Amino acid sequence: MDWIEAIGMVAACCTTFSFLPQAFKIIKTRDTSAISVAMYTIFTSGTLLWLAYGMMTDNLPVILANAVTSALASVILFYKLRYK
């Protein structure tokens, strides 16, 4: 793996796992007032489309990144809908 690919891997890890602290914060506080339901509805749909795209093009990094991100985004969306 050359250093350009390494940058791509670090970028993918950042944009994927960055939703973990947001999910933890909401699960802990149940405070979702500032969270946009429109954002997480559109974003979660987008990650599911990326997941489908990754499967259709046999692209494992896209599949793995978006499987994790869509799961985390769905948790945040669930809490937003549950605890307006």
Add this chain to the structure above:
Amino acid sequence: MDWIEAIGMVAACCTTFSFLPQAFKIIKTRDTSAISVAMYTIFTSGTLLWLAYGMMTDNLPVILANAVTSALASVILFYKLRYK
């Protein structure tokens, strides 16, 4: 463009522009209590790394998507740091 590429394009638009309603909501309400500063710090860094990756690999869709997303995520991060 075949329909698989079309799914990729729609996915990219969703995950990019989904941050727009979150940015509008925070600008309007100044309420950032539920927003995770860790998420937006890591996420913004990730999109900037994707932007660098896109430039180094001459990948215009990656450049455009992450230019827009990093700008929107930076606005959200700025308001979070400004209006704790």
